[in-house]
Amino acid sequence: EKGGYDHFMLKEIFDQPASLTDCLRGRLDSENMTLTLAGVEQHLSVFAQAKRIVIVACGTSWHAGLVAEYMIETLCRIPVEVEYASEFRYRNPVIGPGDIILAISQSGETADTLVAIERAKEQGAFIFGVVNAVGSSIARLSHAGAYTHAGPEIGVASTKAFTAQLTVLAMMAMKIGKAKGTLAEAEYNRLLGELALIPEKVKTTLATHEAIKEVAKHYADARDFLFLGRGYNFPVALEGALKLKEISYIHAEGYPAAEMKHGPIALVDENLPVLFIATKDAYYEKIVSNIQEIKARKGKVIAVISEGDTLIRSMADHVMVVPEVDELLAPLISVLPTQLLSYYIGVERGLDVDKPRNLAKSVTVE
Ligand code: M6R
Secondary structure, eight states: OOOOOOHHHHHHHHHHHHHHHHTTTTTEEEETTOOHHHHTTTTTHHHHOEEEEEEEEEEEHHHHHHHHHHHHHHHHHEEEEEEEHHHHSOOOOOOOOTEEEEEESSSOHHHHHHHHHHHHHHHOEEEEEEESSOOOHHHHHHHHEEEEOOOOOOSSSSSHHHHHHHHHHHHHHHHHHHHHTTOOOHHHHHHHHHHHTTTHHHHHHTTTTTHHHHHHHHTTTEEEEEEEEEEHHHHHHHHHHHHHHHHHEEEEEEEEGGGGGTTTGGOTTTTTTTEEEEEETTTTTHHHHHHHHHTTTTOEEEEEEETTTOHHHOOEEEEEOOOOTTTHHHHHHHHHHHHHHHHHEEEEEETTTTTTTTSSSOOOOO
């Protein structure tokens, strides 16, 4: 059942070229340059007229929501808020007509997310679910939705569900942006082509697993870890830190790289590994200077870099290389080395990576 892999987590990480192909199947047709997303199409006017989209989710799904905020604001020009479901449900939030609640959940059974959308539904909001488990409670409670079709995820740490969520959210933003006219035809077509290349790029990235395993050996004894990224890669830093905490029990924090100097930089010394998500995008130069700041304080730098990048390679202690991708889709690729790194560090420390202590696969209690 683990398909020859030592753990479900590893199997699910390596499933991603296939799970993303499944997620795109019947939706993205790159030959005819079309994108079909029935749940969105049936309610296109609701989306096109939305005053605001409020995303509610927990954990890794909340991180996918943060990426979606950047995607939707960029392509659709609709204001987006991303809420922890647990806070939203207890807060008496201001919801009115014209608001869309976007619930993101792998299991579709997370209690906080479920109650949050029940409350919003009572107040008349339109509920759209991005859910992996078919027929789950959140899927049934939503007015409409799009399944992520990642297949069953057994490992407690979410991996393939996250990349499938990002894929569905990107398709949604593209569809809505095109319908609203905020996403130009040429740009839409370009993104469509880029999206079609993702499963292959995932495969290329996963093929570097031996190199990542080597990196893991250097950091398996770390006590703390900092993950930094900017823009689309900021939520990836949060996700990388969460995964490492869950799987290796190493204390890890994720931050937007520029926030570093507002506090976390006080932690930096020769014992602190700082992992930068530093792929080629609009923030590249800024990230380079953030790396310089860490090196000046003798921190250890691990960087996820784009193929062909020689500058950061020369500055970092260790690098993990990924193919170049459009920045909107970058998280789909840049998260992969962090998944593998957490896995190998967890294994190196002799831990049960599929069932970390104190955690459950779906949190059906509050
Ligand atoms: O099933 P859900 O997506 O609603 O679950 C949300 C979180 O409980 C989940 O992502 C959790 O944070 C994972 N253990 C992360 O790896």
